[in-house]
Amino acid sequence: MSPDYLADEVAPRPVLHHETLHKGAIWDVIREQVDLGDAGVVTREFIDHPGAVGCVALDEQGQVLLLQQYRHPTGILDWELPAGLLDVEGEAPWLAAARELHEEADLRAQDWHVLADWQNSPGGSTENWRCFLARGISAVPHDARFEREHEEAGIVVRWVPLQEAVDAVLAGRLHNACTVAGVLAAHAASQQGWATLRPYDAAWPEHPAYR
Secondary structure (H helix, E strand, O other): OOOOOOOOOOOOOOEEEEEEEEOOOOOEEEEEEEEOHHHOEEEEEEEEOOOEEEEEEEOOOOEEEEEEEEEOOOOEEEEEOOEEEOOOOOOOHHHHHHHHHHHHHOEEEEEEEEEEEEOOOOOOEOOOEEEEEEEEEEEOOHHHOOOOOHHHHHOEEEEEEHHHHHHHHHOOOOOOHHHHHHHHHHHHHHHOOOOOOEEOOOOOOOOHHHO
16 A cells, blocks of 8 residues: 555554543543653543444435434534444444434434544544445334434434535534534535445444454
């Protein structure tokens, strides 16, 4: 592979000391001493996150599914992609995304591809995010639908033309990082005839659980 090939590299440095500062309900706060070689030993604190997945669900008219949900840390009703944590042991990422689409929007998809991967805040969190493109959308039968509670009980579902969603992102009207990244990635991929899509089970070495 050419040295000019543009790609992140998985290259963890030796950890000399590890401690859990806070054990949370979903994620922990960790402190580690890391040996950076010639750059010396540093101490870093970060959130240990299980990772998450979501999907850009696209219908036959080129509309993307967005869900409005209240997020207490920001105090905002934001528009999001169907998404959730990788918190079921042994569950494949694409199946987790399919589960979230089912639970949050009462929908299922026949066709799944990897659209994009990212890390929301690599300087302070281990969170890895995988976004799928989901097509061939159909409704889940009423007797098989998930009973939503807490913030999810108030979810508002809206189908929006992809270009309209892109315009809202670029105008600064949508702020959820996964919505912004997923919508822009879907638009970019559509402009290349979806040739950039990867298989639903594409390798994901950046996430420690899937190396």
